[in-house]
Amino acid sequence: MTNNWIDIKNSDVILVMGANPAENHPVSMKWILKAKERGAKLVVVDPRFTRTAAKADIYAAMRSGTDIAFLGGMIKYIIDHHLFFKEYVVDYTNAAFLVNPEFQCADELNGLFSGYDAKTRKYDKKTWAFQMDEKGLPKKDPSLKDPHCVFQLLKRQYSRYTRDKVSQITGTPKNKLLEVYKIFASTGRKDRAGTELYAMGWTQHTIGTQNIKAMSIIQLLLGNIGIAGGGINALRGESNVQGSTDHGLLFNSLPGYLPVANASWVDLKTYIDKNTPKTKDPKSVNWWSNRGKYITSYLKALYGNSATKENDFGYSWLPKLDEGMNCSWLMLFDQMFNGQFEGFFAWGQNPACSGSNAGKVRKALSKLKWMVNVNLFDNETGSFWRGPGENPSDIQTEVFLLPACSSIEKEGSITNSSRLAQWRYKAIDPVGESMPDAEIMNELYFRVKSLYRRKGGMFRDPIFNLTWDYGEKDTKGKVKKVDIHNVAKEINGYYLEDVIDNKANPPKLLGKKGELCATFVHLQDNGATSCGNWIFSQSYTQKDGKIINMMARRKKTDATGLGLFPEWAWCWPVNRRIIYNRASVDPLGRPWDPQRAVIKWNAVKLDPNTKKPGVWEGDVPDGPAPPMADEKGKYPFIMRADGMGAIFGPGLAEGPFPEHYEALECPLPANLMSGQRINPTMKIFHGKTKDSVEDVFASCDIRFPYVATTYRISEHWQTGVLTRHQSWQLEMAPQQFVEISEELARTKGLKNGDKVSVTSIRGKIWAVAIVTSRLRPFKIANSVVHQIGLPWCFGWQFPADGSGGDSSNLLTPTIGDANTMIPETKAFMVNIEKA
Amino acid sequence: MSNMIRKAGPFEIVNHWALAISFFALVLSGFGFLFHLEQMNALFGSFSRMRFIHNWAGVIFMVSLFLTMFTYLPVSLRLGSDDIGWILKAGGYLSKKAVVPPQDIINTGQKLYYLVFLLTGSAISASGLGIWFIAGVKKWVLISHLVHNISFDLLVTIIPLHIYLGTLANPGTFRIMVYGTVPLEWARKRHEKWVRRMGY
Amino acid sequence: MTRKALLISPEICIGCRGCQTACKEWNQLDGVKTSNAGSFENPPDLIPALYNRIRYVEVPTEAEGQRWLFVSQRCMHCGDAGCMKICPAPGALYKTPEGAVAFSKEKCIGCKLCVTACPFDVPRYDKDGKISKCHLCSDRISQGLPPACAKVCPTGAIRYGERDDLIASAKKTGHEKVYGEMDLTGLGALYAFKDAPRLYGMNENPAIPESVIFWNNILKPLSYLGLGGAVALALIHYVAFGPKKNEEVTRDE
Known part of the structure; x- marks a missing residue:
């Protein structure tokens, strides 16, 4: 989130698109409804009329996967009616920047931007660059009239996104489009604030990143970034997803969004050079110019005294990716499917149900020699070998279950969508033999280290040089009990030497050797500081020698009256509750x-x-x-090298402006917007081996005529491993269901409550039909397109009698976003028949 | 001792006692329920137990009521001019000098009483079963509840009179419930038709 | 003690059913095996192990577009409670000082009469034949805590407090009529409806069945009157006319 949960109450227009907060983030509705109480309007755009839509002032139905068309129409509306916030756009965004004259928009190249290579499915981004003046600064036209300026290009790019065209693509009636555009564009005024809330409904598309980019453009045009009641707010799907992403959950990021090194960056210097953006503009803060301090302090946190200037602070011990290597979810399971993995730790996850194309995932698991399932309960993943259609005697995978304890059985911090790190306390002791994750890791670390000691092996140094000062050690050197506070302190970082500000006159002592760092501003690139995650520096700090766990603060002061509550817990960066807030003035x-x-x-x-x-x-x-x-x-915009909000964003794979492409599986033979049907840069899995018949797709195929989307419901958590074992939750939502419109039900002769089978080209599940007027067929171009909805919280293993059904991810495709590789589970094609 | 005549057989005596005792249990518990008389706990232990006793006493009452029909129903239905005479004389209860027409084994008042009792008894039994067993159908339970209570009101009115007439008001009557026999002379005065029919 | 109540505001209910779970958790009610019958709503009705449930009402209208209404169904804690009126077992149903209609399973005799007298079809019977229904978390409110449902509601769609304050606050937010303000001498579960209550599956004019009132006001006193009257009559007769001694009976010769 750029802003925070409570700040939603300050908004005047709340656009919920790609999210369903009432069902998946119920507490957020408190703030949405508070805003409504003040007179704010809630606008919900969703293929289904959800529980959030039930509270909306305006609801617009939209076919899954057509968000960019919808938003592109809004950009056009804002520009055509001069509803953008001119001063903000000129002063704070790159709208005035002049782009290379050779750059061509998608309207000129029939859906492609300049530089596309069909063979590699990649863009050469040479033309996607700004024109520079003699001082090395971007050329600008503050009048926004130059045909090569970003603003004019933007105008040109979206000139095709007329309401007629958008309506034909999205299926949203034209008057609804206008209603939504009008109300949201009204926040372009100084005294109006509009916010956007999104979640997986935007990310889980082959054009997911561009969905968000399109909204960023709108928010920059309207001057809604950095202000109270504004922003683009990602509603994270789990209480601590923000925290896990911050701490390097993704394959390509180290803690604090430092990139994972790749093999071609041979030493630390190269790493820093390659990852430190440069600017010649003295007015640009260019915060990432500090990259060197953060990576060095990170290495010091990892390897302690073993990390020295001489050995590049242990840079060589960091694991590296091969150049161009992608280790995202789909790739990992594709490789597993192709037998390239021996073992797998399924830690706190249930890929047999949560993975897109779960049938392929389940097969992939059978190619493993061993699997360790770390979870609260056994699940469909740990028990995949005895699942439906499996013959246990054919499967050689040895499965171990390590029982982990739940969040209330241990102490520690969680970081929510507001970037708010809150300290939590243990309520009860772990049940049975279960252990906190940190203890399981401690055990693993010690045993792996002992194995190295006894048997030797490759890559010994990264293990032996790792600092592991998390508690008192026994005679064998094993930490007896992990003190989670020590982990939090390591993340915050220490002054390893006295750190002195030499620029100050007289020089000033910033931090005393051995003390906890006060802020990441003090971090050094010479090994004088350690910091496990620079953005969390200040979370566990020291003032006048006294150690303070900032995350455990619980004061309810609110001087601004905006609900910032600066003394409640702590949020990154440096307790800034609304980021980019310099754009609010x-x-x-x-x-x-x-x-x-x-x-x-x-x-x-x-x-x-x-x-x-x-x-x-x-x-x-x-x-x-x-x-x-x-x-x-x-x-x-201090995180950007040029200091400006990026309307023109050359960083993404598909183009500097979002362009509407259809989902890989869609009901239309062609893209009504251009000649390019699907995202030209996404990775398509062709099924390299003869076994991989799983990677099949059926677009515009009469066998699978209906658009499907998947989602969660309030009553279950993710794949339901926690909630399906909870009889109170199961009582409310006991079985896999499929929501269908009354019109489709009539066509297929289905009645409410009928058991139906839902099939995609990849799999089949049964579900109970919920026939409802909350879903309506879409009028797309000249045809009628039906959309259905499937929750993905069920699995074959529990309830044990099989009455719950199985995961709807058995139907979803192996295809991902071109930038993030997030699978496209929100738009794919199925058929439905009475079972 | 003067000559005796058998007016009630052992079956009738036992059945009447069954009816009487179950009725007392029912009335006491009934009042207990109606007015939340917690004093009844001294008698029944608890309200739950009281409900149990009420229900099963009801069953005894019902069976007993059914069995009375063999004894009293045929004669009660045989109403004639003598019965009108009896009514006109108010059964002789309002004047010592009144002379009532000769009566059968039970007199007109008893006949009418029996008919009313049979009807209300049946109603209270049937509605009792209704309350007990058709809990699901709200309308019928409500009707049962109403009928049960109307019958109850009637029964608690007529039974005390019946008891009075069978004891204090007519000395020598109560022994029928004990011995089944009455002095011939007593019977001749009150149930002449029957005594004659018996050949005395 | 002043009367307490719940104010239920369907307009800000998001149908998340946190209240449904919290209620079951606090009251330690078993999860029940259900199946999906083509609706989010589940279980389809109140059951002994479910004191509070959310009803989902889909209202497709041409004029206003689709609507989906959520409302909590539960005991309304009537001021004049039909169930208490008809209950034959003293203490089985009782009013707490806060005005909740609570129950005692020990004292319940399982007659199920309360079911018939409830204008809202609320009381249910467990497998032991004992009454089971919302009691406004009488064990919590007696300690000054809000009922579990109100405590857990994320949006304030279920609020607990002083009954008068709640009515005033509902009126302040534009609800001219608060459902339950006057009905049955005031309900303990108030609803801030903007639509017709009927739309939410609620009785427009809830009332105790007339037969129960007739029974309570007429039939009940009549039983004492009948008994008393009969005894009095016998007494008067005995004094006025005396017993019919055999020697006094004259035969019609």
Whole structure:
């Protein structure tokens, strides 16, 4: 989230698209409804009329997978009616930047941008660059009239997204489109704030990243980023998903969003060079210029005293990816399916139900020699060998179950969507033989290390040099009990030497050797500091020698009245509750909307540190520099090298502007917007071996005529491993169901409550039909398209009598977003018949 | 001792006692339920037990009521001019000088009483079963409840009179419930038709 | 003690059913095996092991578009409670000082009469034949805690508090009529409906069945009157006319 949960209450228009907070984030509805109480409008765009839609002021139905068309139409509407926030757009975004004249938009190239290579399915991004002046700064046209400026290109790109065209693609009636566009575009005014809430409904598409990019463009046009009640807010699907992503959950990121090294970056210097953006603009903070400090401090946290300047701080011990190597979910299971893995730790997950194309996943598991299932309960993954259609005697995989304890049986922090790290306490002791994850890891680490000691082996150094100071050690050197506070402190980081600010006059001691770091601003690239995750520096700190767990704070002060609650727990970065908040003020530091001031510049008050006049009030600003108009002022988007919000974003695979492409499986033979039906850059699994018949697709195929989408429901958690064992939850939602429209039910002769079979080209499940007026057929171009909906929280193993059905992911495809490889489970094609 | 005549056989005596005792149990518990008389706990132990006793006493009452029909129903239905005479004289209860027409083994009042009792007894039994067993159908339970209570009101009114007439008001009557026999002279005065029919 | 109540606001109910689970958790009610009958709503009705459930009502209208209404169904804690009126077992159903209609399984005799007298079809019977229904978490509210459902509701769609305050706050948010304000001398579960209560499956004019009122007001006192009257009559007769002694009986010769 750019903002935070509570901040939703400050909004005037809340667009929920690609999310269903009432069902998946019920507590967030408290704030949405609070906003409504103030007169805010809730707009819900979803293929289904959900429980969130039930609370909406405006509901617009939209065919799954057509979000970019929908949003592109909104961009066109905003530009055509001059509803954008001109000052913000010119001063704070790259709208005025001039792009290479050779760059061509998708409207010129029939759905492609300049630089596409059909053979590699990749773009050469050479033309997607800005024109630079002699000082090395981007050329700008603040009048936004130059035909090569981002704004004009944007206008051109979306000129095709007329309401007629959008309506034909999305199936949303034209008047509904207008209603949504009108209300959301109304937040382009200074005194209006609009927010967007999304979740998996946007990410789980082959164009997922571009869905979000399209909304970012809208929010930048309307000046909604950085302000209270604005932003683009990802509702994370689990209480600690934000935390796990922050700490390097993804294959390509180390803690704190540092990239995972690849083999071609031979030493630390190369790593830093390759990953440190540069700018010649003195007004740009370019925060990632600190990359070297963060990676070095991270290495110091990993390898402690073994990490020295001489050995590149142990950089060589970090695991590396091959160049261009992708280890995302789909790739891992594809390789597993092709027999390239021996073993697998399924830690806190249930891929046999949660993995897209779960049939392939289940087969892949059978190719393993061993699997360790770390979970609260045995699940469909641990028991895959005795699942439906499996013959246990054919399967050689040895499965171990390590019982993990639940979150209430251990102490530690969780980080929620608001980037808020909250300390939690243990309520009860772990049940039975179950252990906290950290204890299981401690056990593993010690045993792996002992194995190395006894038998030797490759890659010994990364294990032997790892710091593991998490508690008192026994005679064999094993940590007896992991003290989770020590882990939190390691994440926060230490001063390994006295750190002195030499720029200050006289030089000032920033931190004393051995103490906990006060902030990531103090981190060093010379080995004088350690920090397990730079964005969490300040979470567990020390003041006047006293150690303070900032995450355990529980004070309910709220000076701004915006619900920032700065003394409640702690949020990254440096307790900033709304990021990019420098964009909430004008270049002189005055809030665009004084009624909702996130920060404001007080030019008179003395800065307590520098003793000079001029200080920011309110939230923690994005850097202490004075407002942009000041001589020493800085641009608001400090994480970007040029300091500007990116309307033109050359970083993504498919193009600098989002373009509508159909889902890999769609009901249409062609894209009504262009000649390019699907995302030209996504990875398509062709099934390299003769076994992989699983990687099949059926688009515009009369055998699978209906669009399907998957989702969660309030009553179950993810694949339901926790909630299906909970009879109270199961009582409310006992069986796999499929939501279908009354019209489709009539066509197929189905009655409410009938048992039906739902098939895709990859698999088949049964489900109970919920026939409802909450789903309506779409009028797409000149035909009628039916959409159905399937929850994915059921599995064959429990309830034990099989009455729950099996996972709807048996139907979903092996295809992912071109940037993130998140599978496209939100739009695929199926058939439905009475069982 | 003067000559005796048998008015009631052992079956009739036992059945009447069954009816009487079950009735007392039912009435006491019935009042207990109606007015939440917790004093009844002294008698029944608890309200749950009281409900149990009420229900099963009801069953005894019902069976017993059914069996009375063999004894009293045929004669009760035989109403004639003498019965009208009896009614006109109010059964002789309002004047010592009144002379009532000769009566059968039971007199007109007893006949009418029996008919009313049979009807209300049946109603209270049937509705009792209704409350007990058709809990699912709200409407019928409500009707049963109503009928049960109307019958109850009637029964608690007529039974005390019946008891009074069978004891204090007519000395020498109560022994029928004990011995089944009455002095011939007593019978001749009150049940002349029957005595004559018996050949005395 | 002033009367407490729940204020249920379907407009801000999101149908998440946190209340349904919290209720079962606090009251330690068993999970029941159900099946999906073509609806989110489940179990399809109140059962002994379910004191509170969310009804899902789909209202497709041409004018306003699709609507989906959520509302909690449970004991309404009537001021004038039909169940208490008809219950033959003292203490089986009782009013707590806060105004909740609570029950005692020990004292319940399992006659099920309360079912017939309830205007809202709420009481259910467990496998031991004892009454089972929402008791407003009488064990929590007696300790000053809100009922489990109100405690867990994320949006404030179920609120617990002083009955008068709740009515006032509902009126302040534009609900001219609060369902249950006056009915049955005031319900303990108030509903802030903007639509017709009928739309939510609620009785427009809830009332105790007339037969129960007739029974309570007429038949019940009549039984004492009948008994008393009969005894009095016998007494008067005995005093006025005396017993019919055999020697006094004259035969019609």
